[in-house]
Amino acid sequence: MATPPIYPGTTADPDPSTARDRAWLEVDEEALRYNAAALHARARVPLLPMVKANAYGLGAVATCRTLGVAFRDQPQAADQSPWGVGVATLDEAAQLRDAGCEGRILCSTPLRPEELARAASVGVRPALHRAEDIAFWSTMGGPGWHLAIDTGMARAGVRWTDVASLRDAVAAHPPEGVFTHFHSADESVASMDDQDGRFQAALSQLADVLPAGVIEHRDNSGAIASREAGSPGQLARPGIALYAGMFAEALGLRQVAHLRARIVDIRHVEAGESVSYGATWRASGLCRVATLAIGYADGYRRHLSNAGVVLIHGVRCPVVGRVTMDMTMVDVSHLPCAVGDVATVIGADGSDVLTTEWVADRGGVSPYELLVGLTMRVPMLRRPAIT
Numbered sequence: 001m002a003t004p005p006i007y008p009g010t011t012a013d014p015d016p017s018t019a020r021d022r023a024w025l026e027v028d029e030e031a032l033r034y035n036a037a038a039l040h041a042r043a044r045v046p047l048l049p050m051v052k053a054n055a056y057g058l059g060a061v062a063t064c065r066t067l068g069v070a071f072r073d074q075p076q077a078a079d080q081s082p083w084g085v086g087v088a089t090l091d092e093a094a095q096l097r098d099a100g101c102e103g104r105i106l107c108s109t110p111l112r113p114e115e116l117a118r119a120a121s122v123g124v125r126p127a128l129h130r131a132e133d134i135a136f137w138s139t140m141g142g143p144g145w146h147l148a149i150d151t152g153m154a155r156a157g158v159r160w161t162d163v164a165s166l167r168d169a170v171a172a173h174p175p176e177g178v179f180t181h182f183h184s185a186d187e188s189v190a191s192m193d194d195q196d197g198r199f200q201a202a203l204s205q206l207a208d209v210l211p212a213g214v215i216e217h218r219d220n221s222g223a224i225a226s227r228e229a230g231s232p233g234q235l236a237r238p239g240i241a242l243y244a245g246m247f248a249e250a251l252g253l254r255q256v257a258h259l260r261a262r263i264v265d266i267r268h269v270e271a272g273e274s275v276s277y278g279a280t281w282r283a284s285g286l287c288r289v290a291t292l293a294i295g296y297a298d299g300y301r302r303h304l305s306n307a308g309v310v311l312i313h314g315v316r317c318p319v320v321g322r323v324t325m326d327m328t329m330v331d332v333s334h335l336p337c338a339v340g341d342v343a344t345v346i347g348a349d350g351s352d353v354l355t356t357e358w359v360a361d362r363g364g365v366s367p368y369e370l371l372v373g374l375t376m377r378v379p380m381l382r383r384p385a386i387t
């Protein structure tokens with residue numbers, strides 16, 4: 001395959017001269033921007049992109065920059081730039097701040113009271129749901145807070161039937177935002193309707209104490225994909241769709257992650273002989289088998305043993321035998337190739353694409369787990385455009 005220019009990623013900061021020696025991840029920044037614009041157009045409200053877990057494994061700092069979030073050395077992009085970004089931990093927020101990020105950051109998971117001082121000093125918007133925490137936060141001089149309402153996820157926030165208990169706290173210290181989270185938006189519109197109804201009921205109980213301009217937000221990727229008429233409220237919080245891990249086909253999103261590995265060895269295997277640990281695969285006739293420099297220690301999941309498919313020179317080649325820690329074997333009997341050639345394990349090569357969702361499905365894991373399971377051993381490279 002042709003080798004287009006590549007920028008080093010800002011997270012792993014690999015050496016560009018060696019990063020493509022073995023296995024590496026290419027992140028298509030143009031595709032990220034395209035997906036953000038497409039989701040913005042569909043949701044019809046500004047986005048709060050979720051960049052938790054290092055932007056689902058694809059680099060949080062670089063993703064924020066790509067999406068036009070303000071940095072010390074980069075003003076906020078004028079149009080369609082996100083309202084802010086979402087993280088799950090204070091370390092994730094601190095990493096963005098240390099890199100010069102000046103945009104709004106919401107931490108969507110509950111923080112313990114002991115963590116609130118740090119949240120204020122990092123300049124994080126916390127998701128709160130206890131009256132004591134709300135009162136405490138108002139003394140800290142931090143940015144606005146968001147009220148988390150649990151409408152059936154049963155994970156975090158005040159239960160929708162209990163919001164009246166927060167009336168005094170909300171009246172005394174009004175939140176900047178109020179939000180909920182769906183448990184099955186992509187699988188069941190009825191469950192989303194239920195949760196929408198509960199959220200609406202909870203909001204009406206607080207209607208006279210919430211500030212007029214309070215920012216409502218509820219939609220994750222699944223909800224954005226499910227609604228034809230746009231997202232209710234003032235923001236939407238996509239994660240997986242931004243990275244094209246799900247809904248890529250339905251929403252016309254572009255593949256962002258391209259995981260590549262070099263062929264490092266090639267051999268003949270004769271009829272009846274086995275490949276890899278446990279001898280789980282045997283050649284039915286004379287075969288050519290290529291060894292790729294990627295394994296489960298890189299995040300190429302062991303579940304893809306005898307199930308995965310890779311692209312070499314745009315041609316599909318099946319994984320044979322078990323994926324090992326550092327190497328994976330593929331059948332290349334049908335294809336001329338040599339040591340040093342590049343296999344695409346996730347993503348596009350030529351006119352074919354192995355989407356993140358498809359690869360995850362082959363391995364019986366969720367696309368979320370496949371992406372966040374890519375490890376530090378894989379250098380991350382940013383590409384301006386991959387087509």
Ligand SMILES: *Cc1c(COP(=O)(O)O)cnc(C)c1O
Nearest residue numbers: 050108181220221237238239240
């Ligand atoms: C992770 C997360 C999202 C994004 O979910 P996706 O399914 O990846 O779109 C949105 N909101 C909250 C609170 C989350 O934790």
